[in-house]
Amino acid sequence: MNNSMSICLLAVWVFSGFLAVGTPVHAESVLVFLTAEDCGKCHEREIREIDSRGGAHKTAVGCLDCHLEHPPRGEQAVPACSMCHKAAENNHFALEECLGCHPVHQPMDIDFSRAGRVYPACASCHPHQSRQLEEYPSSHSLLDCKECHRKHGEFLKCGECHEPHIPEMVYEDCLGCHQPHMPLKVAYDGFVPSRFCSGCHAVEFADLERNTTKHRDLLCVYCHKDQHKRIPQCVTCHRLPHAQLFHENFPVCNNCHGGPHTLQK
DSSP states (O other), X not given: OOXXXXXXXXXXXXXXXXXXXXXXXXXXXXXXXOOHHHHHTTOHHHHHHHXXXXXXXXXXXXXXXXXXXXXXXXXXXXXXXXXXXXXXXXXXXXXXXXGGTOOXXXXXXXXXXXXXXXXXXXXHHOHHHHHHHHHSOOGGGGSOGGGTOSBTTOOOOGGGTSOOSSTTOOHHHHHTTOBTTBTTSOBOOTTOOHHHHTXXXXXXXXXXXXXXXXXXXXXXXXXXXXXXXOOOOHHHHHOOOSOHHHHHHOOOTXXXXXXXXXXXX
């Protein structure tokens, strides 16, 4: 009998002895005998999940790297996520209830349906959005992330919760002024159509529509530049159209000219 055959028979004898006396079988012993193909004989569904959507759980580790024991001989069949994902490496890994969002064998198919409040977990990976919600309070700041993000990487569009300013507005139009995580900080470029403003400022829009001066031809955002509620002074565009003494005696332009939306010559 050659040496290799003797070693093989000895290993089988030792393993059989463990089973006979009831000694827990740990990775040091079973790894000699088992492969992932053996796991698939009983765990077909898990193998399919890993194979299709396992991510790093498929490419970086194998079944026996995580499952160091197996019942009935071992009590630690399912390892803690912290065995590999160290809190010191990423704040996200310090959170509890990992399985509330991450299915073990498809870890990036993040499912919020079994989770409680997910904001702390989301904030640990998306600090920019978290800061916006905190620094610019709105009703959105009171919502848990999963109320808008029903699935990870997906989101509700504004019109699914909010009425648009005017019926023909679409989601991309909303984003021209409102950012989802700080919706009340209304900022925009110089090309927003004035009819979008009319949904909230109907009187001013109607006044401009009836106006016969050059103000009628200007976009609302031409005067109210860059940010909502920014109101320019007449001198911003018109400087001092009258003599200095005249302006000293009549300092309020609107008393004569009727205001920017109902401007009179």
